[in-house]
Amino acid sequence: MDSNYRRIILSAVRGKWEAGNVRRTLALLELRRSRGYPPREQENVKYKGANPHLVLGEKEFLHAITSIQSAQLPLRRSRNIYLHESTFSESALDNPTRYLDAILINMSKRGVPLRPDMAARMLDCYASTGRTGRAIHYFYKVRRDPVEDDGTYIPGPHPTHLGKEGLEDWKTEKRGEGVTRVLATAVSENVSNGLDGDESKEGELGLKGLDDDDSETQSSMPTQSNRRSKIRMAMQPLPPFHKIPSSVKGVPLIRNRYQPITNEGPSKANETSSDEVQNKTMTKYEWELDRDWSLALTAAFAFADSLTHGACGHDPIELDIVGWNILIKACCRRGAIHRALKILNETMPQKGVEPDTYSYNTILAALARVGDTRYLQEYLIGMTNKGVKVDKYTAQAMVDGFLNVGDIQGATSLVQDIFNQHDTLPPYTSHLKIIEFALANGLIFEAKRHVYFIQQLWKWQPSQHHDEKFCQLMEETKRNPKLSREAVLKLFRYFGEDLSDQDFF
Incomplete structure (x- = not known):
């Protein structure tokens, strides 16, 4: 009877995390602790639903972490990017520190140690609430x-x-x-x-x-x-200069609480009231470190720092590459790109952690969203110089950045260069996006130029110098119905244009 009751409670925990009911999930965790029930063990790794990255006792705590991210789904989908994040009533979901502390305490009291993998999953709760207006621009x-x-x-x-x-x-x-x-x-x-x-x-x-x-x-x-x-x-007009990292690198800016930053000196409106004299000269990186930039981002770094010093009864741990990547993602989604670059260029090397492809791709995607093509090119070169592998998401971020600023010719050339130099291609949606941008801007020649490149992919044949993974990528691209001749013809007709037999070889 006791074992059946434990299963009922665990099923209730699972149901609450699937529904995103955080408080009830934590209440059930506390009930299991008070009853003396041992933490749920991981299933046999041969089981279809098993997670090989979990160890004994971590499963139900993973359910509790997932409940936080499930509850954050409405915030990711419907965040008003024109309002500051402090105005949201869902501040507990935007800054879930108290929920994570409760999970850590429950883990400590039940003898489940904290590992870097679980710490990274907890930190991901700060990065899964969607992007704020500082990280987005409509081009x-x-x-x-x-x-x-x-x-x-x-x-x-x-x-x-x-x-x-x-x-x-x-x-x-x-x-x-x-x-x-x-x-x-x-x-x-x-x-x-x-x-x-x-x-x-x-x-x-x-x-x-x-x-x-x-x-x-x-x-x-x-x-x-x-x-x-x-x-x-x-x-649309390009983003304001302070949104583009390469434009404000090391530049002293004037920021005050009531007005946006400017490089033209103090505002006369602030000279009339001592209460409003909040002007302060600082770099963009220093501003991003300010608590008022993002309370949730400040909380994320405070939580990460507590884990490295021992939090809620656990032994101190060091973040691994996954944990640092999640902090980079959290910075990028809050528009603190300079802070993310600081982690990439200085903090991670000092900790003995080498950035990987995901680290760079996260940065490149954030730069693409604000149209910083200068930094996109610089960090792509730095990525390749360090021997970090370029993948399809790297190419996708580069294409998005160039298209956002209207450089369609540059996006087409970039795809060809990455293909020739790194043996990789962006997702098929990027090919269609280039053609759509060209046709919507009346650049018929550029659209046909990319169609010519797609035809070259159709004719591609493997050689002894190509590895199996690249050959598989090319075969999938050649067989993709969205990139077929019929699909391309249909896309052109949608924009009122047409392709003749002379446009194909």
Whole structure:
């Protein structure tokens, strides 16, 4: 009976972590401790659901850690990046230190030692709450311009605010200037499977029409009010200079509590009130160290420091490569990229821990999100000089960074260079993204240039110098239906363009 009761309680623990109910999970852990039940043992490693990285007694504590991350899911999905993180009511989930301390105390009282692997899983709770506004910038919006019934398209934003007559006069004027062109895709009277609304979701190219089959009486172009529309990308201004790490490296900045940082000196508005004189000259790295930058990030480093000195009855431990990588990820998601670079370049080497591919990929992805192409290139070179392996996520981050700033030609050349020098390719979505960006910006030649590169991948043949893993990658790329000739033709038709037999070899 006692063993059945223990199983019931453990099942309840599992149910609570799956539901993300943190407090009830911790209450059940305490109940198991008070009843004297031993910690749940790991299943046999031959079992399908076994985790070979866990040791005896760690399983139920892993459930408790997972419950915290499950509860953080709404925060990851719906975080308002325009508000400071301190305004969120879910501050306990944004800064889960007290929950993690409770788990550590329960582990200590039940004789389960803390290992670097479990410490890294705990630290990941600080890095799994999503990105804040300081780590994100929207580089473009997707617009949809109408296409006339005869297939004529006038590039650029259409002044709909002029009214119907004013819009017609504008079209007549543009036709007289000779800026119009006829789209290659044949005009269709029966157009369906389009998209609704004047604008697709900000920062995303809607490709719903690509999932539907074409017929002789259908066009794969999107529609608006039963009329075809041309997808166009409107580039936004670049991020403010203080968001780009390479722009503020070592530069003294003026920061105060009430106004954004500037390099133009103190604000006159602050001279009137002594209570508001918060101006202080500091570097961007010093500002990121400030507690007010991110309370959750400050708590993450304080928690990591406590683990290295012995926390909640446990012996002191040293973080391994996984733990340091998670701290880098936490910095990048809070926009503290300089702090992440400090860990990568100085802290980890001082601790005798060599950065790996994941360390660099996390940094590169963060730099790509703010469009810092200068640092992207520098750290890619530094990565290769140190012999760190370049993988598909490295290439993906580089492509995203160049596309965000509108350097489509650079992104295409970069993919080819990484392929030739490092025998790797980005995920197939990056190939499609390059073509989409080129077509949405009217760079038809660049789109066809990347299609030519994809065709070279189709024709690739292995040699004795290629290893088995690379050959497998190439075969998967060649067989990928999303990169087939039919898929590429469909993608071009979606943007109102066409590929002829001369574009293929």
